[in-house]
Amino acid sequence: xxxxxxxxxxLKRQLFYLDPVLxxxxxxxxxxxxxxxxxxxxxxLLISLxxxxxxxxxxxxxxxxxxxxxxxxxxxxxxxxxEFTLIKITGVSFGIILNSLINSFIVTxxxxxxxxxxxxxxxxxxxxxxxxxxxxxxxxxxxxPFINVFVIRKIFDWKDGILSWIIGDVLRLxxxxxxxxxxxxxxxxxxxxxxIIYLNVYSSMINIDPSMxxxxxxxxxxxxxxxxxxxxxxxxxxxxxxxAIVFIFSLEDVAAPIVFNEKRFMSYHILERFLEATTGxxxxxxxxxxxxxxxxxxxxxxxxxxxxxxxxxxxxxxxxRWTPRVKKLGIRGIIVVYLLILPLLLFAAxxxxxxxxxxxxxxxxxxxxxxxxxxxxxxxxxxxxxxxxITNSLSYSALAIILIIVIGLSSSYFISRAKIPITxxxxxxxxxxxxxxxxxxxxxxxxxxxxxxxGTPLDPITFGPxxxxxxxxxxxxLPFTARAVFAGLQQVHVALEEASLNLGAGRLRTLVSIVxxxxxxxxxxxxxxxxxxxxxxxxxxxxxxxxxxxxxEHQAPISFIMMDYLRRVExxxxxxxxxxLLITIQLSVxxxxxxxxxxxxxxxxV
Amino acid sequence: xxxxALRKVSKKFGEVVAVDKASIEVDHGEFFTxxxxxxCGKTTTLRIVAGFEIPDEGSVFFDDEDVTFKKPYERxxxxxxxxxxxxxxxxxxxxxxxxxxxxxxxxxxxRKRVKEVLDLxxxxxxxxxxxxxxxxxxxxxxxxxxALVIEPKVLLLDEPLSNLDAKLRLRMREEIKKLQxxxxxxxIYVTHDQEEAMSISDRIAIMNRGRIIQIGRPNEIxxxxxxxxxxxxxxxxxxxxxxxxHVHGKTVKMRINEKLAITGKLAEDYKLNIGxxxxxxxxxxxxxxxxxxxxxxxxxxxxxxxFLGPFxxxxxxxxxxxxxxxxxxxxxxxxxxxxxxxxxEEDVIVFPTKEWEEIETx
Numbered sequence: 001x002x003x004x005x006x007x008x009x010x011l012k013r014q015l016f017y018l019d020p021v022l023x024x025x026x027x028x029x030x031x032x033x034x035x036x037x038x039x040x041x042x043x044x045l046l047i048s049l050x051x052x053x054x055x056x057x058x059x060x061x062x063x064x065x066x067x068x069x070x071x072x073x074x075x076x077x078x079x080x081x082x083e084f085t086l087i088k089i090t091g092v093s094f095g096i097i098l099n100s101l102i103n104s105f106i107v108t109x110x111x112x113x114x115x116x117x118x119x120x121x122x123x124x125x126x127x128x129x130x131x132x133x134x135x136x137x138x139x140x141x142x143x144x145p146f147i148n149v150f151v152i153r154k155i156f157d158w159k160d161g162i163l164s165w166i167i168g169d170v171l172r173l174x175x176x177x178x179x180x181x182x183x184x185x186x187x188x189x190x191x192x193x194x195x196i197i198y199l200n201v202y203s204s205m206i207n208i209d210p211s212m213x214x215x216x217x218x219x220x221x222x223x224x225x226x227x228x229x230x231x232x233x234x235x236x237x238x239x240x241x242x243x244a245i246v247f248i249f250s251l252e253d254v255a256a257p258i259v260f261n262e263k264r265f266m267s268y269h270i271l272e273r274f275l276e277a278t279t280g281x282x283x284x285x286x287x288x289x290x291x292x293x294x295x296x297x298x299x300x301x302x303x304x305x306x307x308x309x310x311x312x313x314x315x316x317x318x319x320x321r322w323t324p325r326v327k328k329l330g331i332r333g334i335i336v337v338y339l340l341i342l343p344l345l346l347f348a349a350x351x352x353x354x355x356x357x358x359x360x361x362x363x364x365x366x367x368x369x370x371x372x373x374x375x376x377x378x379x380x381x382x383x384x385x386x387x388x389x390i391t392n393s394l395s396y397s398a399l400a401i402i403l404i405i406v407i408g409l410s411s412s413y414f415i416s417r418a419k420i421p422i423t424x425x426x427x428x429x430x431x432x433x434x435x436x437x438x439x440x441x442x443x444x445x446x447x448x449x450x451x452x453x454x455g456t457p458l459d460p461i462t463f464g465p466x467x468x469x470x471x472x473x474x475x476x477x478l479p480f481t482a483r484a485v486f487a488g489l490q491q492v493h494v495a496l497e498e499a500s501l502n503l504g505a506g507r508l509r510t511l512v513s514i515v516x517x518x519x520x521x522x523x524x525x526x527x528x529x530x531x532x533x534x535x536x537x538x539x540x541x542x543x544x545x546x547x548x549x550x551x552x553e554h555q556a557p558i559s560f561i562m563m564d565y566l567r568r569v570e571x572x573x574x575x576x577x578x579x580x581l582l583i584t585i586q587l588s589v590x591x592x593x594x595x596x597x598x599x600x601x602x603x604x605x606v
Numbered sequence: 607x608x609x610x611a612l613r614k615v616s617k618k619f620g621e622v623v624a625v626d627k628a629s630i631e632v633d634h635g636e637f638f639t640x641x642x643x644x645x646c647g648k649t650t651t652l653r654i655v656a657g658f659e660i661p662d663e664g665s666v667f668f669d670d671e672d673v674t675f676k677k678p679y680e681r682x683x684x685x686x687x688x689x690x691x692x693x694x695x696x697x698x699x700x701x702x703x704x705x706x707x708x709x710x711x712x713x714x715x716x717r718k719r720v721k722e723v724l725d726l727x728x729x730x731x732x733x734x735x736x737x738x739x740x741x742x743x744x745x746x747x748x749x750x751x752x753a754l755v756i757e758p759k760v761l762l763l764d765e766p767l768s769n770l771d772a773k774l775r776l777r778m779r780e781e782i783k784k785l786q787x788x789x790x791x792x793x794i795y796v797t798h799d800q801e802e803a804m805s806i807s808d809r810i811a812i813m814n815r816g817r818i819i820q821i822g823r824p825n826e827i828x829x830x831x832x833x834x835x836x837x838x839x840x841x842x843x844x845x846x847x848x849x850x851x852h853v854h855g856k857t858v859k860m861r862i863n864e865k866l867a868i869t870g871k872l873a874e875d876y877k878l879n880i881g882x883x884x885x886x887x888x889x890x891x892x893x894x895x896x897x898x899x900x901x902x903x904x905x906x907x908x909x910x911x912x913f914l915g916p917f918x919x920x921x922x923x924x925x926x927x928x929x930x931x932x933x934x935x936x937x938x939x940x941x942x943x944x945x946x947x948x949x950x951e952e953d954v955i956v957f958p959t960k961e962w963e964e965i966e967t968x
């Protein structure tokens with residue numbers, strides 16, 4: 001009896017903190033995440049069990065510890081009637097799985113070093129031209145599926161590449177340099193992903209209480225020692241968060257391997273299986289590789305998240321806001337910045353600039369573009385396949401955003417206000433899609449919805465992807481809105497809601513008349529960021545999105561058409577024009593979020 | 607008018623015991639204060655009354671109704687939060703009218719009642735302002751008006767004056783007390799400021815480490831502290847350590863040092879034996895410069911003087927310990943000079959030393 005009484009009381013207490021609104025929010029969020037995230041992934045896991053993973057690890061196609069060839073080769077060639085030493089950087093292949101891993105490690109380390117240097121420079125020093133350099137440093141974040149890689153390839157092509165043209169034809173040196181294959185993918189990813197590190201570390205650094213560094217200086221530390229002993233350790237959470245995301249993004253990136261035609265990566269391998277799958281069959285190798293990809297991403301994500309929470313130093317200072325320490329850069333520093341950092345940043349931002357050039361150039365087969373035309377810009381409206389892809393993407397994204405707002409608001413509100421143990425689980429569920437490779441989700445959707453939901457509008461093989469894509473987008477891009485809402489909720493003192501409950505308003509009324517008006521801007525800016533990411537979504541778009549082909553009534557989104565057009569005659573110019581469209585959307589949103597809403601652009605991190 | 611009762615209420619947060627078997631009864635129209643140092647559990651107790659926290663054990667009653675598991679919005683009590691919790695996106699009028707709109711009060715009446723309550727708290731004319739356009743004192747009044755306008759069964763005030771400057775605090779204190787008496791609302795008030803508690807309350811509950819130590823009228827608590835915690839927490843009392851030399855009924859003679867012995871009365875409910883360690887508690891205002899017959903006479907050296915207006919605050923060294931005394935500000939005292947003070951036996955309360963460790967509940 002006593003035990004029953006105690007149990008009843010505990011139950012009553014738990015239930016007290018729930019009300020119909022919170023329960024609805026919980027059920028809705030859990031349902032969405034279970035059907036559209038957990039179940040498909042579980043299905044991949046099930047199918048991969050049919051395939052002995054050892055077979056994959058023993059197969060030299062996947063794991064090869066004794067690679068042939070040399071990562072760099074040099075030979076003398078005669079090219080266009082002149083003699084050159086051709087330096088080719090290609091990398092060597094250790095098999096598909098190891099290639100992916102090694103590549104991601106190198107990318108993460110290089111991006112971390114470069115990103116941290118830029119972050120330190122921007123966070124601690126003032127110098128002429130800083131604003132322009134900050135913009136340059138963020139430019140690679142503008143998402144232009146495939147076409148930015150196309151430009152990078154244009155730089156490093158040994159025949160008609162810009163680099164070899166400058167060295168061999170402009171400077172008349174007897175060298176030509178080509179970066180290709182595995183190495184091409186690596187350099188592309190470093191150039192594309194370092195801003196993620198930069199933004200995360202920068203944000204860590206400007207949040208360091210200046211008195212921490214002042215105290216160290218006061219005790220005699222300065223220069224590099226100050227950086228090594230105080231600044232860097234205090235920025236490590238930002239660095240770790242950024243590095244984890246870079247590692248995961250690099251693992252799942254398909255654009256660079258596709259453009260460099262480098263099939264010896266896990267991501268490309270999964271994609272290839274997919275392109276054969278329009279018949280309704282998907283090779284189980286795709287499932288096994290997906291699970292490996294997923295395991296790597298999850299271990300990284302969970303490990304880093306744990307580390308970051310542990311190291312989240314609470315700054316002990318009192319008295320509220322401070323201005324970060326910014327010093328004027330000395331003349332020697334300025335020289336280094338202009339001679340070294342600026343060219344590197346320009347170089348990293350060049351692909352995005354090149355996308356514009358490609359879009360308006362009449363022809364760009366040689367090292368330099370020729371002619372000026374707007375016909376490619378017009379074509380993205382006139383070409384029925386392309387314009388349809390744009391409408392598709394717009395409607396998928398709009399649909400996804402409605403779902404994202406509902407689920408993002410529900411889950412974040414529940415997580416920040418409900419006082420029951422399940423909140424942690426929901427938090428992980430809602431934020432994890434940021435770390436889940438899109439390809440894994442795509443493979444999962446394929447298996448799950450074409451079997452369990454066979455014949456329903458959710459079945460991608462019979463009915464096509466038009467219903468599944470918005471759902472996949474909403475799950476994948478949910479973290480951006482969920483976080484923005486959560487951040488907003490943390491700034492709304494609970495007392496504001498309690499005052500309303502206390503005066504007799506129910507939960508729903510409180511939510512509508514107090515909470516939503518107070519966090520409206522957070523919801524809107526989060527939703528806009530999510531929208532941008534939906535519009536340029538790649539991994540699910542180029543896999544699930546293409547299951548109905550590219551006929552007149554096709555259901556494919558922009559990214560699929562970009563991949564498809566890349567191989568067509570004059571296609572790259574149209575792809576570049578689509579890239580310009582995407583950049584325009586992204587820039588407008590960023591400007592809106594920054595200037596109108598006065599909120600910092602939601603950067604990518606754990 | 608409502609009577610509020612907490613019966614053996616306990617609440618833990620993880621391993622931390624916030625409220626430990628607290629029982630209080632607040633009468634119709636009574637101004638009841640929970641007083642204690644920060645972290646003593648007074649705000650949690652208040653939030654349990656409001657329904658924001660559910661006790662792990664025990665029950666809450668409004669009159670004869672058990673409201674322990676009632677939602678905050680079903681309880682009909684109104685709370686004034688420490689940070690006021692004014693909604694920044696609503697005007698003063700909308701903030702105050704909110705509770706009435708929820709109760710579906712007709713529009714005309716809402717207007718009338720908001721006007722009345724704003725008159726009452728002296729904010730007429732500021733209806734269209736937003737909270738950020740108001741001063742701290744004005745914000746405080748809006749919060750109060752918002753709570754009062756719904757004519758709550760119980761008014762809950764969580765350190766409502768702590769964000770105001772000293773002068774405004776005194777004025778608002780008087781106003782709150784007057785409003786409460788005029789409206790005759792059962793009120794529970796939380797504060798850590800003992801002077802505020804003394805001046806405003808009908809009765810006070812002293813809390814420490816989640817427990818209720820003593821409940822009583824302000825003068826009762828001041829004159830007859832139940833134990834050392836209350837005795838040292840209330841007022842600026844001096845505690846002198848020593849040994850019991852002689853016990854006769856309720857009178858105890860204590861040896862403080864070679865030169866000084868003090869006679870006082872034994873605290874209620876305690877026993878002391880000869881040779882036992884004890885502590886003598888004295889209020890600073892009970893010292894006098896007149897050497898009355900039968901009073902304790904204490905001689906010491908002046909260590910510190912502070913002019914506080916109505917009196918002179920002295921710290922006097924008596925060997926290895928010091929005491930605080932308030933004396934007539936006209937009296938001239940030089941730092942380092944010798945001084946003789948008298949305090950009657952009635953004004954010295956003696957507690958056993960082991961009391962420092964043990965603090966009993968009511």
